[in-house]
Amino acid sequence: MTSASMSGTRRDEPAGSLSAERIWGVRNLTRSLIMFGGTVWATAYFIVQHPPMWQSVLAVAWATATAVLGMFTGVLAQRGSPSFPRVFPVLVVVTLGLEAWGGWPWAATVTWATTACGWRRAPRSRPRIAALAVAAGLIALAHGLPVAGALALVVFVLLPGIFAMQTRQSADLVRELQETRRELARLAVVEERNRIARDLHDLVGHSLSVVAVKTELARRLVTAAPERAATELDDIESVVRRALAEVRQAVTNYRQPTLAAEIAGAVSAARSAQIQCTIDIPDTWELPAPVEGLLAWTVREGVTNVLRHSGAAHCWISLELAEQVVSVEIRDDGRGPAGGGAGNGITGLSERAAAFGGQIEVGAPAEGGFRIRVRVPLEAS
Incomplete structure (x- = not known):
């Protein structure tokens, strides 16, 4: 035989x-x-x-x-x-x-x-x-x-x-x-496709939201304050260039956002949209890179929702560090996204959090508005 x-x-x-x-x-x-x-x-x-x-x-x-x-x-x-x-x-x-x-x-x-x-x-x-x-x-x-x-x-x-x-x-x-x-091997291919889809959604969606807000602001300022309009146009160019670089990095899986950069970008984008942004974060922090990346994506997705859907006048970003758990929260006083916030961005963020054993809370808090909160254990890295 x-x-x-x-x-x-x-x-x-x-x-x-x-x-x-x-x-x-x-x-x-x-x-x-x-x-x-x-x-x-x-x-x-x-x-x-x-x-x-x-x-x-x-x-x-x-x-x-x-x-x-x-x-x-x-x-x-x-x-x-x-x-x-x-x-x-x-x-x-x-x-x-x-x-x-x-x-x-x-x-x-x-x-x-x-x-x-x-x-x-x-x-x-x-x-x-x-x-x-x-x-x-x-x-x-x-x-x-x-x-x-x-x-x-x-x-x-x-x-x-x-x-x-x-x-x-x-x-x-x-x-x-x-x-x-x-x-x-098949599941690895599917997971890689899902990763690229999540990253492109987060990158392109956030960047386009910022570009839309700054473009609208520049249009209003072009006659009233040309110098400030030129500044906003320079910011738009910077956002577009950064988005192009991040898209290239997303395809090759070399991109890892930082929490500090995302918070700074959130403040700038909110200011351009005439939304007051209050930051409550520690003076310093040291987080494992994968955990910091997850929190950075949370800030990006939360601020993107504020810019796109909320119609808010005020938003709050807070970071809490405990001994074993770290959490970040983005809250606003607007109406929240249509349909309760279960869009592709929230779905992708949920998948990222679940991969690290974290938890995500999405919805309207008692004081009104809309909130996204992600908690993740530090040992998840």
């Missing part, structure tokens, strides 16, 4: 997987050669006893048919064919019948049946293999073989079936591992 019959090889499988299948293929081939050798030896042993010619011819034909049927049944077992339950009993009768007719040397042919049974994915394979081996031993005893010899035959018939079962279980395990690896 070759490795190709054991399981179909794939050109896109890793080299290690193909090596394992080649090893099992060599084992199967070796086992098949041993069984062929045992069948040939039993035939030769029978013929040298000088039986009548018709018995010699019958023995050769019977042994050949047994080997062919044994290979065929083994292939059916490996493929899980529904024909196996009908063919296997025929193989059992043929092999045990040959031993019963010709004598104990023909017990070597019973290994075709135990091997095929070992390849079969069935819960009762072990008892069946043991029963075949014991039956071969009892037939040998009936032909006058000593008990020690019969026991040796039982072991000889038993081992190929056990080895086939172990090989099949190993092959199934490796196949499951290969499928798991392919699934993990």
